[in-house]
Amino acid sequence: MLPLGFSSGLPFLLVFSTLSAWLREAGISRTEIGMLSWVALAYSFKFLWAPIVDRYDVPVLAHLLGRRRGWMASSQIVVALGLVGIAVSSPQTSLPLTITSALLVAFASATQDVVVDGWRIDVASTERQGMMAASYQLGYRLALICAGAGALYIAEFVNWRSAYLAMAALMAVGLIGTLLAPRADESAAREHLPFRAAITEPLADLFRRKGLILIPILALIACFRLPDFVAGVMANPLFIDLGFSKTDIANVSKLYGVWIGIIGAFASGLALTRLGLWWTLLIGAVIAASSNLMFAWLAAEGARLDLLTLTISFDNFAAGFAGSALIAYMSGLTSPGFAATQYALLSSLYALPGKLIGGASGAVVDAYGYPLLFTATAGIGIPLVLLCLIVRRDTMKTVEEKEEAAVMTAAPVGAGSRA
Known part of the structure; x- marks a missing residue:
């Protein structure tokens, strides 16, 4: 749960307040920065596609890792690719690419949140959920430090592109956690229920x-x-x-x-x-x-x-x-x-x-x-x-x-x- 919490917490600031600092420094207007924060609406609408995550498998990865871990791994990979997209874009000259990449990160990150919660409930008994949640929160807070202070330090002493590439590399922490996580018991999947x-x-x-x-x-x-x-x-x-x-x-x-x-x-x-x-x-x-x-x-x-x-x-x-x-x-x-x-x-x-x-x-x-x-x-x-x-x-x-x-x-x- 510690690395999975880290993986869930890392993308949030990178499409929210940290990204707004880069955009403002690049000369993007405050009106546009405010509107760009709407990409984080993916976190508010994640319940709409949560049933899909519950009911359907990711091709190939589900066979190798199981439904829960397959969705976790795929969402983490997409988050990393989206962060790379933000890194290689330039807000001054290719703002549409920055926006598209940020939206991709937000969508994949929200999906990861859904599946990590589902996996946590599946693999641990009720009496262990408190410790699971505490470990998750610690990982999440450590990720906020990396995505907030860490990204700003790198941007100050190197550049913004390097900061976002470094954050994309840190998604490997969550991927390792996914591979090490025990496979959930998915025998009780409720595919027969109306969607x-x-x-x-x-x-x-x-x-x-x-x-x-x-x-x-x-x-x-x-x-x-x-x-x-x-x-x-x-x-x-x-x-x-x-x-x-x-x-x-x-x-x-x-x-x-x-x-x-x-x-x-x-x-x-x-x-x-x-x-x-x-x-x-x-x-x-x-x-x-x-x-x-x-x-x-x-x-x-x-x-x-x-x-x-x-x-x-x-x-x-x-x-x-x-x-x-x-x-x-x-x-x-x-x-x-x-x-x-x-x-x-x-x-x-x-x-x-x-x-x-x-x-x-x-x-x-x-x-x-x-x-x-x-x-x-x-x-x-x-x-x-x-x-x-x-x-x-x-x-x-x-x-x-x-x-x-x-x-x-x-x-x-x-x-x-x-x-």
Whole structure:
């Protein structure tokens, strides 16, 4: 899981914030950079082709490696080829090739995420899933350091082409992990189920259990990380425009900031145990939205390294805290029969509005400036708090139901009706 987590985390920044830094340095307009972030929408729509990954084999590779590992290997190879395509393109002279290659990377990377999750569920028992997920997250965070700070270091001291070629070579880490991974038991493949039911049935189950309260629940999920996604698109162009060097950005934002994000995630886990799910969710909503005010302050003050450090500290801690809170909340909404599919649907939903609005963020900056963009996105915290208040009772009820189900599952055989 460690190398597979690394392989999943590596491509994300390379088609998102790291690519936006290269494009801005190359003179691409902020409007175009914002629109180019829409290639990451592949991560939001991955649930649409997830049933294909579940039901069909990759030619040749599936025979050699099995269905899961065949899809993993093929997606990793395509990601590497897409990164090579970005490397050999030139944003100034061949921007269409850059865009096409970035879209290919995003699509293959999203496919890899789907199949790695499927493989993890297939090969490990329930009691081992926590350790599998922890190993995955560690690998993912290490990849963010490589794709963020590592790529910027190489770009600073060599060039951008070498940076992306190096990242393409690092996809070999995931490929090795795939080859070493045990083959999953695929005897229970559900090829007999109607293809459309793979998406419609989990949604129907959510509506049956939640009723009309599902509408504010989905609105909360959709808007929860929106400020974070907008900051992810426009943060690096802001740093470049203010005059920070790529080394400064790498040191503070991509290296130091990743570890602050990990601290925020652990703080969220502690809050979940001490304060409960709803209070953790509320705190996450408030600090994640308000962190964008730091970017507005930085834009107004100029290239101050101390303020950059403070901004990254606040933003990454808030993002780590809010991210863990949202994962816990979405996990609690799933039902045992549809847990994997419902989680994929919910996790796709939370990223969609942020990426759509993030794509237009460059046009807002060109028209009105950075401070207005970041101040406006911080204001999303107000409706988020209201939505948290609306879903409070349902959240409390969901937690109680999960705890009761866990007690009943853990009860020894012969312990009466609860067993």
